[in-house]
Amino acid sequence: xxxxxxxxNLERLERxxxxxxxxxxxxxxxxxxxxxxxxxxxxxxxxxxxxxxxxQLSALDRLGIYAEMYYLRLLExxxxxxxxxxxxxxxxxxxxxCRAYLERHPSTDRTLQSLSVDFPKxxxxxxxxQKGARLAVDVARxxxxxxxxxxxxxxxxxxxxxxxxxxxxxxxxxxxxxxxxLRLLALNCAANEYMAxxxxxxxxxxxxxxxxxxxxxxxxxxxxxxxxTREQFALLGLLGKGWPIGRAVYQSCRHMRVRPERLSTMLxxxxxxxxxxxxxxxxxxxx
Amino acid sequence: MTTANRWNLPDLGLGVGLRTAxxxxxxxxxxxxxxxxxxxxxxxxxxxxxxYYLDQIAERYPIVMHGVSLxxxxxxxxxxxxxxKLKKLAARVExxxxxxxxxxxxxxxxxxxxxxxxxxxxxxxxxxxxxxxTCQDFLERPLVLENPSTxxxxxxxxxxxxxxxxxxxxxxxxxxxxxxxxxxxxxRNHDLDPFEYLAPIPxxxxxxxxxxxxxxxxxxxxxxxxGRVTDAVWDLYAxxxxxxxxxxxxxxxxxxxxxxxxxxxxxxRANRFRDQLRVANA
Numbered sequence: 001x002x003x004x005x006x007x008x009n010l011e012r013l014e015r016x017x018x019x020x021x022x023x024x025x026x027x028x029x030x031x032x033x034x035x036x037x038x039x040x041x042x043x044x045x046x047x048x049x050x051x052x053x054x055x056q057l058s059a060l061d062r063l064g065i066y067a068e069m070y071y072l073r074l075l076e077x078x079x080x081x082x083x084x085x086x087x088x089x090x091x092x093x094x095x096x097x098c099r100a101y102l103e104r105h106p107s108t109d110r111t112l113q114s115l116s117v118d119f120p121k122x123x124x125x126x127x128x129x130q131k132g133a134r135l136a137v138d139v140a141r142x143x144x145x146x147x148x149x150x151x152x153x154x155x156x157x158x159x160x161x162x163x164x165x166x167x168x169x170x171x172x173x174x175x176x177x178x179x180x181x182l183r184l185l186a187l188n189c190a191a192n193e194y195m196a197x198x199x200x201x202x203x204x205x206x207x208x209x210x211x212x213x214x215x216x217x218x219x220x221x222x223x224x225x226x227x228x229t230r231e232q233f234a235l236l237g238l239l240g241k242g243w244p245i246g247r248a249v250y251q252s253c254r255h256m257r258v259r260p261e262r263l264s265t266m267l268x269x270x271x272x273x274x275x276x277x278x279x280x281x282x283x284x285x286x287x
Numbered sequence: 288m289t290t291a292n293r294w295n296l297p298d299l300g301l302g303v304g305l306r307t308a309x310x311x312x313x314x315x316x317x318x319x320x321x322x323x324x325x326x327x328x329x330x331x332x333x334x335x336x337x338x339y340y341l342d343q344i345a346e347r348y349p350i351v352m353h354g355v356s357l358x359x360x361x362x363x364x365x366x367x368x369x370x371x372k373l374k375k376l377a378a379r380v381e382x383x384x385x386x387x388x389x390x391x392x393x394x395x396x397x398x399x400x401x402x403x404x405x406x407x408x409x410x411x412x413x414x415x416x417x418x419x420x421t422c423q424d425f426l427e428r429p430l431v432l433e434n435p436s437t438x439x440x441x442x443x444x445x446x447x448x449x450x451x452x453x454x455x456x457x458x459x460x461x462x463x464x465x466x467x468x469x470x471x472x473x474x475r476n477h478d479l480d481p482f483e484y485l486a487p488i489p490x491x492x493x494x495x496x497x498x499x500x501x502x503x504x505x506x507x508x509x510x511x512x513x514g515r516v517t518d519a520v521w522d523l524y525a526x527x528x529x530x531x532x533x534x535x536x537x538x539x540x541x542x543x544x545x546x547x548x549x550x551x552x553x554x555x556r557a558n559r560f561r562d563q564l565r566v567a568n569a
Contacts, residue, residue, distance in 0.1 A: 010362055014391055021399060052441070056506035062439035152334065153334045
């Protein structure tokens with residue numbers, strides 16, 4: 001048996017092998033597919049001109065080991081990152097979605113942290129109009145956010161006492177920087193409550209469609225998720241965009257029907273809770 | 288028997304791979320262990336819990352960095368940004384050495400997250416030698432490269448894997464990590480004699496040995512790192528100890544990860560061979 005001339009070229013051989021092992025129909029589908037055939041036509045005619053057989057396995061079997069491991073390994077990664085999404089969709093539907101995602105978004109990174117960065121968006125397109133789509137997409141967005149805050153840069157949180165020292169007349173110019181380990185999610189259903197119910201082994205029913213606001217953040221090395229009000233969500237969003245504190249408070253709370261004293265108490269409680277959660281990391285001057 | 292390596296890198300004793308499941312146990316109990324090996328990629332793009340624990344562990348134990356995606360055999364350009372991250376991490380944890388595998392993991396900008404074999408040809412060898420030299424220049428230290436477990440061979444190969452490894456090490460002046468479980472798995476999959484495989488290895492370049500479990504499917508073996516080291520692999524370990532002398536030895540156990548004391552006991556079995564060697568040398 002002689003080696004095909006093309007298979008002696010390292011780059012061509014590597015491209016061919018990756019095309020084969022990443023092919024959604026496995027090694028046999030990969031070898032026969034136009035992509036691989038274009039790179040090494042000889043392999044499609046006689047695979048053993050490129051890959052040798054062993055005593056027990058054919059060349060195709062041996063390529064198949066790599067092809068099988070490619071999807072198994074990455075499906076394991078996605079299942080670990082999206083356990084509740086998997087519960088919502090069911091194991092089979094989730095695995096199908098993952099395989100389709102990996103076909104469309106093969107990994108381009110050396111680490112696996114960003115493998116599933118587009119998974120929630122992909123699910124949204126894939127599941128459009130299907131049963132359970134709203135919940136699955138919202139849960140996936142929360143689970144992706146939890147992955148991101150887990151790995152986000154560290155920042156020393158502000159203490160509430162430091163916030164209390166800001167004179168009221170400086171609220172108009174000073175800004176608050178938020179921790180990079182925070183994600184704000186405007187959702188289409190109460191996905192966080194659903195996840196909490198599942199976690200505490202309570203009966204979890206698919207929630208109806210209604211706006212829901214969730215923050216996901218890291219505090220003391222753990223990722224947390226919390227449902228917040230529309231106003232809290234808006235305020236954190238504006239602070240995150242660098243708005244001065246006073247303007248952010250006015251803009252986010254201007255429609256609240258509460259007395260000024262009550263609003264002041266509420267704001268104090270919010271900032272106390274947010275500093276305890278490590279969300280606020282720096283008092284910055286005017287830009 | 289070779290007693291020193293080309294760089295005088297230390298015999299660190301017996302270590303295990305640092306895994307998430309054991310972080311808390313380690314920083315609470317500070318168990319007896321000579322050193323830890325980390326999978327570099329698990330720590331380069333995170334500032335969360337993994338790095339928090341690693342910083343503490345690195346203060347008490349020697350750390351070795353072992354990567355899985357340097358892709359030294361790939362025909363894609365070298366990723367200097369990634370190398371920069373590795374170098375920064377190595378400085379942070381004062382890594383005793385750092386390395387990866389003799390393989391490629393991706394091409395054309397894609398990553399398969401697996402250790403793919405190269406054809407053992409003169410072209411691949413020269414390509415890899417050049418890349419190892421470039422990486423070593425950048426990292427300012429020798430790379431410690433490991434023989435991978437492989438499940439296929441290419442018709443184009445014109446030399447054996449062990450000849451390829453020996454020439455790569457000599458001509459690029461890199462160090463070697465000899466994974467004896469991989470030797471066993473590869474030889475099973477390619478109908479080779481593992482003891483013959485060991486003969487041409489340049490032992491003065493071997494600074495580390497890996498031990499691990501594998502899964503035997505009858506027709507082939509997979510390097511699964513999911514259980515105890517088999518007797519056949521211990522036999523190979525004894526042979527490498529005989530040829531190389533006491534060398535930093537690490538147990539990898541990545542699937543069905545047991546409690547830490549199970550790892551301690553399993554890697555401790557290597558002492559039988561190290562101790563025998565000490566007696567023989569006395």
